[in-house]
Amino acid sequence: MSQWRRVHKADAVAVPAGGLARRWRLGERLVEGWIYLAGLLAIVVLLGIIILLIKEGLPIFLDTPPWEFFFGTKWYPVSEPPTFGIMPFFVATLWVTVVATAISVPVGVACAAYLSEVAPGSVRETVKPIIELLAGFPSVVMGFIGLMLLSPLVQSAFNLNTGLSGLTAGIMLAFMSLPIIISVSEDAMRAVPDEFRQASYALGATKWETIWHVCIPAALSGITAAVMLGVGRAIGETMTVLMVAGGALAVPVSPTEPMMPMTAAIASGIGNAVRGGLQYQALFAIGLILFVLTLFVNLVADRVLERQKRKFQR
């Protein structure tokens, strides 16, 4: 990591004695102090998030026992007495994530395989910037597009009462997680050494057989990480599901129903929640669950990626 290990002892010798030099060193120490502080800030922010979510969120369990909170199916924050069951939100998040993953994984991996193994350079050079463009789309624009263009299509295609459903949200989420799935999978496939392909051709395999039986299996851990990152994206995405998923409070039994995933529940409820009140605590508790879920997904993805990186190093 450090570039200085071998050389940094030299600079202590190089500084001549004297007031000016010493003042210089003082200024340097100051700057270096700031550098250390900034380096630690990432930990501070992460710990701050954890502490805040725990401090504001956990007290809800004094009112609603964890069992009722996690498995309760009724979310009535303003009725008397209020009930806080997050099952509807949890199942909604599950549905939209499942729909998004079911679409984005096959499409994303196929697209990555095409770009990495098949596409001529010119096609690659045109397609990649377009995918990067997609990665830059703000989520509220995707929600808006889902609202305006996709939901009427879904409504008529599946003959639904409303086009605002978990399915519509899932399709939009699939789109939003495609850029990361494609780029990470493509990197993983490009990292497969050429000898693997040549050995496969030498055995008489076609290009497709080589992709299917050699490249994709060799890149599988990278592709797994890509899928995990895509799933993390889908779980945490807020604006799109808030605008497109329909916002119904019942436990959804099918993805074609309107529903409200956890992120949307926080976004739509937090404006009305009184600070320190039960609803406020309950929403922070949902935030804590979201945080833990995405933390887990990202940690696993990071581990898998590290392993993939080391795989072909010699």
Added chain:
Amino acid sequence: MTTRIGATSRQISQQVAFGFLIAATAVVVIPVIIIIIQIVVTGAGAISWDFLSQAPSQAGKAGGILPAILGTFYLMLGTIIVALPVGVLAGVYLSEYAHDNWLTRTVNMAIVNLAGVPSIVYGLFGLGVFVLMFHLGMSLLSASLTLACQALAMTVTTSREAILAVPRGYREGSLAVGATRWQTIRHVVLPQAMPGIITGAVLAMSRAAGETAPILVVGAAFFLPALPGSPFDQFMALPYHLYTVAAHVPGMPRTTIWGVALVLLAVVLSFNVIATIIRLRSRKRRYST
């Protein structure tokens, strides 16, 4: 004979498979093009000088979106003023000072995880810490600090990578002529790493311009005819404006909504393009030795 038949059927299955791969790529690319064309064509009808330079009236149904545009620029500025210096210093720490020990690994792990925290959770963090604990209120300042925390992971990562890419010989040369470690970083390493750092900063600004969920929690206003006069004022912002006019205002003229989407997309994507240009230009002249 059998092998030849086998070979042709394998050729056919290869053709079918490649057809599927191309179709998958088309499924990704074509909607992007349709979305951009649709937004540009429909939104262009709303764009006029008045639309860009006037305050809204009648709950956004008439008038322009100037406060939202300015609010978004203030937000981008506020975010980068905080996130860039901290990001560069942290990048210097990770690439130049940190040893390979548990602390460094923890910092790197924290950064990876910060990048994956959902934006709505950053919103809750900003609400709890900046709005309520520090009493900054529902203000431009609170929102900027919240977005800066979110942008931190990106500015640190890009700075670290840009600094690590500076060849070791540059440092050794500088140290050899008697410069101290900080002088070397300040005058040799950082200037070399600058294009990479700026690219990351511009991308972080583009991200901040499009972020909606955190500012929704930290308190963007939907309708404010006046421009924010100080960092402690409430503010309008383009993404939040798009959300409300698209999802919450009944009877909103369609072209106006598309117009807001077009302006937002133009701001965000133009910053993306700027980042790409900086990256490509610096790649050309880099380390030709």
